[in-house]
Amino acid sequence: MSAMNGAAASVRRALGGGMALALLASAVFASGASAHKASGTPTAYVAFGDSISFGYKEETFDINQVVNKTACEKFEQSACEPASSFEPGFVGDFGKKLASEEKGKGDALTTFNLGCPGETSGGLIGNGPLGSAIEAERTAKDEASLHLSAPCGYHNVDGFPLKTELGSGVSELEYAVGLLESGVDVKAVTINIGSNDELASVAQCKNPAYDAEQGFTSFTQCLVTEAGPGGHEYPGGLFNHIITNMGVTIGTLRAYGYTGPVVLLGFYNPDAIILSGSDALQQELNGALEAAVGAKELGEGVSVANPFPYFNYKKNSAHEAEHLQKYTEIYNENDKKVNLEKLVGHSVSAEEASKYPEGDIHPTAAGYAKIAQLVNKAFGI
Secondary structure, three states: OOOOOOOOHHHHHHOHHHHHHHHHHHHHHHHHHHHOOOOOEEEEEEEEEOHHHHOOOHHHHHHHHHHOHHHHHOOOHHHHOOHHHOOOHHHHHHHHHHHHHHHHOOEEEEEEEOOOOOOOHHHHHOOOHHHHHHHHHHHHOOOOOOOOOOOOHHHHOOOOOOOOOOOOOOOHHHHHHHHHHOOOOEEEEEEEOOHHHHHHHHHHHOOHHHHHHHOOOOHHHHHHHHHOOOOOOOOOOHHHHHHHHHHHHHHHHHHOOOOOOEEEEOOOOOOOOOOOOHHHHHHHHHHHHHHHHHOOOOOOOEEEEOOHHHHOOOOOHHHHHHHHHHHEOOOOHHHHHHHHHHHHOOOOOHHHHHOOOOOOOOEOHHHHHHHHHHHHHHHOO
16 A cells, blocks of 8 residues: 555546636635635645534434425425534534634635545545546556545435535545645645445445355454455455545645645444444554554655544443443434434334434534544644
8 A cells, every 4th residue: 555546647647637626626715715704825724524524413414304394395405404504523623723823824724624424435536537547547557446436425416515515526536636736725634534434334244145145144254354354345355445545535635736734533433332343343443544654654744533542432331331422422312213213114202212222423512522632633733
């Protein structure tokens, strides 16, 4: 695994300079700076990611469905699920902190939150011109496929708005390349990605047909095998797939001129109490990510902000449950009721819902604030 992972000059040529993306990003940057009434030299913070970067909470989504029922029924998705209704999350908190630092230097920072709920590491790169060029170069070098996919189904399929509108079919990485190509002075990058890759593998391993096809005799055997180097779905296994795609993302940013720091989010385990043994797997992924970063396999200027020791720190299972209750929505009663009703297809009582084990896997406000603290520390501010 290398920092570039195939993202080189030929990728730049394949995109023909990325002018359309550059013009789009430049226009959005200008409008964003204006909206913030910024003065001084414009700079930017770019946040890649999934629902955690977006600041998503399931309860907020469900409340919007009720409060904005008319808009939702008319499929007026911007009014149904306005992006502004989701709390700033760690991206908003860190962006505010960094903007204060930049203001002290006489600069004016704009935050580009590219986060898309449900995004995978393959969708973050996307299967458009950029992803196709990267894959072609990897093929020429006999490197394994990245398993890229169409970007951001939350917006491009479901029609929901994002905190930064990327453009139809444009991936987060393509948008960021457009920013760099248009000369935007990017000061900081955060990347949170991979949890939806994990969830997809969990779903795959819960499929009896897949287990039978691959010769697995249990869910645990399937998940452990797929996560490691012997995995069937991805070359080198799921964990290698996630870290490789992170490396490709960073390498591409470097190829387009970004020289600043990159902070990668590690992985907490909201299902620790529900899935026996899952803590060990999540720690293995965090360990592999930190080892790759420590060995400079993802290049210079990369660090990890790992929430696992805080969200999952434990003296015993009861102690871990206390931390999960504080930092995640996994015990949220509203979410447990909604999830159980989706499962059984009818209304359930509050008592029935209280016995259901899984609410929302996303952070609470305290959880988002803790992640922001870790990111602040990783950037040294």
